[in-house]
Amino acid sequence: MDTTEEPGTTDAAPAAGDAGGRLVLAGTPIGNVGDASPRLRELLATADVVAAEDTRRLHRLCSALGVAPAGRVVSYHEHNERSRAGDLADAVAAGSTVLLVTDAGMPSVSDPGYRVVVACVERDLRVTAVPGPSAVLAALAVSGLPSDRFTFEGFAPRKPGERARAFAALADERRTVVLFESPHRTAATLAALAEALGGDRPAAVCRELTKTYEEVVRGPLADLAAWAAGREVRGEVCLVVAGSAGPRVRGVAELVADAEELTARGARLKDACAEVADAAGASRRDLYEAVLAARRAAGSGAAPPSA
Template sequence: MSSDASSPLAEPAPAAGGGGRLVLGCTPIGNPGDASPRLLAALAGADVVAAEDTRRLHRLCAALGVTPAGRVTSYHEHNEDTRTADLVAAVQAGHTVLLVTDAGMPSVSDPGYRLVRACGEAGLAVTALPGPSAVLTALALSGLPSDRFAFEGFAPRKPGERARAFAGLADERRTLVFFESPHRTAATLQAMAEGFGAERPAAVCRELTKTYEEVVRAPLGELAAWAAEREVRGEVCLVVAGAPAATGGDADPAALVREVLLRVEDGERLKDAAAAVAQRSGVAKRELYDLAVRRRAE
């Protein structure tokens, strides 16, 4: 098995039939046994396998008992800009390029969308081998409504940016799915409890499909306390219920004032921020403005 992490892409032999294409290969999110027969065939037969981490690809191939016949090269966030053109050129030359990431579907919070876009703009064929998805697996296991949901990727790392992001999502009616690193899970759950409300239903989905898979379902306040009391390990997905239908009489004034002040921190005038939040929540603009002024004075 050959690999390359830095040198330019060598020209592989043309694919059978002469038609080049990009194939997005969905890899297991934890259990190698979840690899599809189509993925195994693609790994064995592609002219080029572009992997987010070639070492992880080698381990996956060893677990699956497959040896790529084509060239293996790296494709990750640090070389996307330079390597994309090489891969597009390979497809244009009639080769089959298989793109895989460390886990799940390429381009979903992983490298890939730039290459898909470049191939599309060049009029080249792009297809996908569907398979395991941490987003959908966590959503299904959460026990929360799954008819409408939004994937938000990783929450911002900085506390202020994270608080503003959650304030902007506080009234989102769809179920929300996030990825998170284990060492930031407790802080993120605490910020969610503050931004969405401690009673908002949620689930922590950890190590999905692996030996120590764990799903903890509880209100955000309880989950924040749960995470603070232990060392959270492994791959983590956080699933949060959408906001209940808001009415003017049910709105939490303190939460609305926090949203107003966060918008002001982002550069909005206080009057404009109060007007925007008032229009959405049904609370009187003047009431929100006065509350925000008093809160700032405190």
């Protein structure tokens, strides 16, 4: 039996616990308003409830598109999504079409949306999507880096220590990595990526995608870090980094520094060397001797610790 739907036919039947309502996640333009889909326009004009990350930006979008929301407009952002998710799910259960939009891109992808989706799924209510612009996919597509397999890491951690640990965990990641970053932290993040992944790792900085001043800068991480450090980066930024070609071979100096960092935190030298060497696949004895040699060369005068 042919079950192929003809163009323009209705969507799948409502879920078992659905009274005809639905939650619709709709992608909004990430810069160029011309990227708004016809379905987004239709839903903005017909949905019973429009939940927006920023209601002022929603009204500006509607004005640019020449539509006016017929339904109730409510805010749904990171500060109220936990408390409002249940209300929106109630509206769906009552038979309403609830349209969820964020400031740009796809709801629930580093934007509010996840909690209301979970609330609806738990009640067997219908959840669907209107695909649209995505900064993640746009950056990946224009980066010039492999796009057959990738991982999206969201926003990089703000604190330097947490950021360094997060990037260290990506050192052996074979897939292309996509991250969001704020413009004023872009230089620091690129420098941290270069340190963790290697300055020669290919990458791209994608800025202001689809907008008038769109810019894509490609090159090794070290070069991109130097580029960002020498200017005021502005606008929305996506970073795309090539995956690892294989396990990164860490130099002796780096392993010595890691072992010394552990000893500074109170670990015995032999224990620190064992932990670092095991993680790097290196010799415990060789690393221990390298640390002692580095101390002697630095004239630290530190006596070798007891076994």
